[in-house]
Amino acid sequence: MEQRTVLVVLFDGVQSLDVTGPVEVFTGAGLAHGGDGPAYLVRTASLDGELVRTSSGLTLVPDHALPDAPVPHTLLVPGGMGTRPEDPALIDWLREHGPRAERLVSVCTGAIRLAQAGLLDGRRATTHWAYCAKLARDHPGVEVDPDPIYVRDGHVATSAGVTAGIDLALALVEEDLGREVALTVARHLVVFLRRPGNQAQFSVQLSAQTARREPLREVQQWITEHPDEDLSVDALAARASLSPRHFARAFQAETGLTPGKYVDRVRVEHARRLLEDTSDGVEEVSRACGYGTPEAMRRAFLKALGTAPAEYRRRFHPVPPAAAPAAPTRTITAHADR
Structure with missing residues (x-):
């Protein structure tokens, strides 16, 4: 199985859970899939390779400087207080390198960074409920949907605030490696297998x-x-x-x-x-x-x-793999369902 590289962009003021939630999911899935080696190679990078301080005061040590990072399969842009001031250098990097990734993902207000780089133009997207109006106002070329916890539009996926990044990461793992691997990770993290993406952000x-x-x-x-x-x-x-x-x-x-x-x-x-x-x-x-x-x-x-x-x-309440009844053998002809 081909190893997928996940590159997480770091910057000062990033929301720590936007980073650690998906990282834990992809890392756990990489170990749980049962192949010869980890299914995901998870790396972090800041623009200059220097330490970054999260919005809660934690310090994160990146693996790379962004200019030196390998082209990833999945490029993940988290959100946080650091997305409020514009960062022209980071936006320029995203504009140039974002299209090279096979899959582009944002968590919370990371969608604002993608929009600033023009990577959401003509696409449906979401972000934290408190910033949906801003995203729509500042980027009229983006079709902003304020309700779902995450949105998929082609190879681009955007999610709502904080824990929705875990939901989206689990959905991507299920897509890549199957339901059982995603279920194993969800059980380990003591979270739902995943909430449906169109579940509302609010009650x-x-x-x-x-x-x-x-x-x-x-x-x-x-x-x-x-x-x-x-x-x-x-x-x-x-x-x-x-x-x-x-x-x-x-x-x-x-x-x-x-x-x-x-x-x-x-x-x-x-x-x-x-x-x-x-x-x-x-x-x-x-x-x-x-x-x-x-x-x-x-x-x-x-x-x-x-x-x-x-x-x-x-x-x-999924049926544990060992207890699941064996499916009857049958031959079907069907179109791809997605």
Whole structure:
């Protein structure tokens, strides 16, 4: 198996977890794949090869100066406070050398550096939620999606803040070396195998605005605490002592979401937590979340997360390799699924 080089760019003010999270994933995967040698050769480099100080005060020792570093398979640009002031020399290096990498990855505000180098033009990307508006404003050629924890667009992958870099790194390992290797690394790091990339950065309660008027705030709380109840506009309007039309208009004006969309998001989020944290069956979860039937919940998951409830659960409660039943032998003809 060909060894893949992962080069992580370092600079003063870098967020240490943006560096160490993916490094631990790739290093662990390199040892876990069971080949003759490590599957990944992970290296770090600063522009001048000198020590860098992270935003938390830790000092990192790079392996190379960037001009002397080998052309990597995967070039990873982390984020942090160091991305706020412009760094023309680093941007110039990225502009020249970034296209040479087979895979270009950013964590958190590292996407801003890629955009400054013109490497995200015409692409869909994400970054830390607090900087999505800035990325979109400063780089109109980038299609910024503020919701997912990571985004893949061709050979370029961008992720949201801090721990999302671990999710993205696990996804890349799964793509390179298979699910079992990614699962082994996730278990070692005591993290989920990986959250789906289109999972929202925020819970619905955080992403939606809090209503100003107390009756509407009470309705928001009621929805959160009683996802299995009748949450139709008529029922919710009655709780707020408003007419259905007045309630729907006021709720959207004060929260930024229609009552129906808010309810949909709360139910999906509640179902996710039950699938992650309990052993309840899909049918039981669907009833507890107000869907009524597993098929209704399945449609909601596919629309919101791009995956079915059963597959979502497998990412959090995978069958150990030794216990997995042997797949029946069969011959299939299929197109590539990705």
